[in-house]
Amino acid sequence: MRTLSDKKLNQFVNDFLESGEIINENWMPNKVIGIKNAGDIIGRKLFKxxxxxxxxxxxxxxxxxxxxSTTSFKENFLRNGLSKLPTFMLTPLRLIENKFYLVKDKIFNSSMELPEKKGAGIKILLVDDAVDTGNTLIRSIFFLNEKYENPDIKIFCITVTSNSPKIKPxxxxxxxxxxxxWSIDFKKKK
Known part of the structure; x- marks a missing residue:
């Protein structure tokens, strides 16, 4: 399991942009959309x-x-409890959580606002930190297809955590x- 500091994450994002892989003369996003919370952090780094x-x-x-649906539980209860656990216990818990999301399908609550009307020709770079099941990306793409006329969407994620997500970036x-x-166990790995 890899640990990324904020400095290292910034370096990966900058190196990736400089590689030219994400942009070329045929495709340049005119909008970056980050999926909250972690995708928002990375999306803002890319935008900047x-x-x-x-x-x-x-x-x-x-x-x-x-x-x-488990996010608020994790944020409120687990953040306090998990921060006190030793590191050797946190990695197996992270892997168990990942397997849970691969099995569970009805796991989302959504609250979204994009204050723009439908427009043709929009090129969107959709950003998230990690792809586990792909459910978040599928729901995001569905929403963006409802919001815009024929959006050209490309997906950027730092990592793919499973072998068979429903959609790949x-x-x-x-x-x-x-x-x-921003991971609960990050400070323990310093």
Whole structure:
């Protein structure tokens, strides 16, 4: 399992943009949309890099919010309890949680707002931190197809954590479980 500090994450995002893989003369996003919470963090990093590198001066940023039904439980109860557990116990719990999401299908509550009307020709870079089942991405794409006329959507994620997600991103940096700077067990790995 890889651990990424915020500095390392910024470096991966910048290196990826500089590689030119995500942009070419045929495709340049005019909107970056981050999936809250973690995809929003990474999406903002990508958006900031697009602006700093002058790749697209007209690019806009939005976020959408999909929550697994267990997210508020995790945020309120587990954050306090898990932070006290030793590191050797946290990795197996993370893997169990991942397997749970691969089996469970009805796990989302959503609250989304995109204040834009339908428009043709929009190129969207949809950003999330990790793909486990692919359910979040599928729901996000469905929502964006309802919101915009024929959007051209490409997906960027830092990692894919399972061998057979329902949808795969166009771009990902890793294929493994990662401890991110916002992960409950990140501080224990310093």
């Amino acid at each position: 890099s697009f602006k700093q590198k002058d790749l697209n001066k007209e690019i806009k940023y939005e976020s959408i919010d999909f929550r697994r 166009d771009y990902n940096l890793f294929n493994e479980n990662i401890i991110f700077p």
